[in-house]
Amino acid sequence: KNEVEQSPQNLTAQEGEFITINCSYSVGISALHWLQQHPGGGIVSLFMLSSGKKKHGRLIATINIQEKHSSLHITASHPRDSAVYICAVRSETSGSRLTFGEGTQLTVNP
């Protein structure tokens, strides 16, 4: 079982919908990252958080350390949001290496 689990694996939405992607992890962490990968493209860091909530534009990331759970929300989704969203954690015991979830493929239809 992977230390980082994401759900759903695939998500299809209509433009304008509110989207939530979930990430659960089983280890103590020092930080959690949300990353975005477009088809054929590299990986872009969206958020790094260790507590609470962060917001950037239409994206919101929250984390509950006690429950070992994080969510990524996209408000007013748009077709250009279509990408793979990846959750990754830096555990307390493994230095600065990241452990990744399998990713969530998001498709937003016009």
Next chain:
Amino acid sequence: EAGVTQFPSHSVIEKGQTVTLRCDPISGHDNLYWYRRVMGKEIKFLLHFVKESKQDESGMPNNRFLAERTGGTYSTLKVQPAELEDSGVYFCASSQDIGGVEQFFGPGTRLTVL
């Protein structure tokens, strides 16, 4: 400021051949990471350099993989001899410090071993 760059973007080789991947981190970033995503699996850590030293190479799959970072600037990852299961996307990332900082990823090198 230029981001992390990787070369080549795509490599197709035959089983048994040798391939060398290159990563140029963001200038001034002492920390350099190699990760790999094989088909259908999550991205996995390979190793971590701090300047020219290997800080953590626990993710290297076997001795067919050799990573170097001479001079503490760019890094190379050589696979010799390549096997079918080495196919995947190899990502490089760099960061300024070790703890509590963002890692910046390169575009990846897609390796196909036939």
